[in-house]
Amino acid sequence: MKDLLPILKTFRKNKVSPLLLILQIALTFTILVNAIFMMVTKENELIQPTGLSESQLFSFSTNLEGSDEEKHAALDTDLADIQALASVESASTITSLPLTNWGRSLAVGLTPEDEDRVTHAGYYGSDETVVDTLGLRVVAGRSLQHNDVVHKYFDGHTASASVLISQDLAYKIRPNDWSSVVGETIYVQSVPQKVVGIVETMKSPWRFWYAYDMAVISSVKEHYEQSIIVVRAVESQREQAMSEVHQLLFKKPARQVDNFKSFEQIKAENLQADYAVSQTLKVVIAALACVTILGIFGQARYTVLKRKKQIGTRRALGATQGDILRYFMIENAVVSLLGVLLGTIVAIIANIYLVNYFGLTSVPSDYLISGAIVMVIAGQLAVYYPATTASKVPPAIATRAA
């Protein structure tokens, strides 16, 4: 590190160029670290599991005609016919599905009183097949049973008596002992419901909702004019199952089928905007990183060209090629380190401000540390070529006219 002291002394005399570069690195570092954190948070949201057997599921809505009894019978016939197909593992009627942005939200509490409300939750009405069809995992208690299930034209939660809830909802109700919620009575929109089981993951229909992780599955089959059916195909036979179900449905007269989609399609449509934001962020991050690296490269190259005679003089006075290379690499490392140090301080101050005033999540220290390491390495890579060029400046240039 014999060059460190002269480098620092040089900075003292010639402050502007290194200071500008330090500020550029600091600013880039702050923006990059925050942008990467936002992107990773967004990406994690996008890949967050729904708890469903996504690759096997598809759903649609279909019309039911006639009186309540006729609708009920038609729905059961449809389900039985679909269930009978060899490519189908299970089929259920359900009032909505996660990520569809359509459904009902209900208040959940431990008493009927509004002021005792614990949270809200996404509401689903379905039957005893729902756990198998959606591929849910019961982590406490039991699944819904045939005896639990009631029929209702609409507003099923007012009729059902047994519910499954998501583990996150159970945790919200009783953080210290979430599994003990099984067997308890909770009040869904002030209607008492007995919790018979807890499923590991079940989301509400709205991803941006604060209670996205909270869900209640009531044991009620709603046979509304447009009922939703969700089908779980046999592993890797979903396309065939979709085709067969489609044909089956249209064998019946006056049939209307809408939103006939695989779950991936539902998910992709839901995530489309966020995916675009994430991709844009990636492009911005890449562009910013490139601009910074090119900035460092340009600055180093300019410095080498400007100091060509000085480099030749150093070589003439005994510096080896390695000495020159090392000098420029250390000079850049010092600038990069000062830049990331300043950037870290700015990022921490900005974080405190964002957390205090906007309630945003603060950037974890891991991001700052790895960001600093990456920034210094990127700086070293950017300066390597100009530094190599500098090391090849012939010593004879010292005696030639500038």
Added chain:
Amino acid sequence: MLSMRHLSKAYHTDTIKTQALQPFDLTIEQGEFVAIIGPSGSGKTTFLNITGLLEDFCEGSYELDGVNVEHLSDKAKSKLRNEKVGFIFQSFNLIPELTLYDNVDMPLRYRKLSSKERHERIMDALGKVGLASRRDHYPAQLSGGQQQRVAIARAIAGKPSFLLADEPTGNLDSKMAEGIMALLEDINAQGTSIVMVTHDPNQAARAQRVIEIRDGILSEGKRIEKAIA
């Protein structure tokens, strides 16, 4: 101290070969003050560069203090240059961002010397050129003559076998030039060899020996008898 045999230098492009130095023999002994004269473009700087190991020669052999430099690596040449040769350039070639002290320190940093020894050498060298009290000044705060004195201090701090001076008074007025010449003579009187390229016949006359280069051909000029202290 310095022995060149049948040494020559040519520059090649795709189509043209320029013979910068015709084959020549030259020996310079310890303590000599040699002036190299010749018109512009005659090959003086090429000779100086080869002598100072800044440039390779094409044919012949060159021994510096008993070391055959022909097959030395770039790194070994850098080391030899650092230890054996002290350079004085026409335009001083000081680092403007460094103080006089740090400028003199620069070549010493490429050697494994203790900071104490470096400090002693720097202060000794700056003392010899009369600038020890201005050690913390920057080159831009000095006159041209003073800057060249700093360059001389930088050259002698490493205790080289010889100084290579390239038109050392070329950028100075006559009064300052006289001061520099007197300083070089003083250094030479203490036993350090000097090879000085110059245009000025009056300055060349102050050397013990003059070598003229004309169209790449070296010829021995007049020899001036002078006592070596």
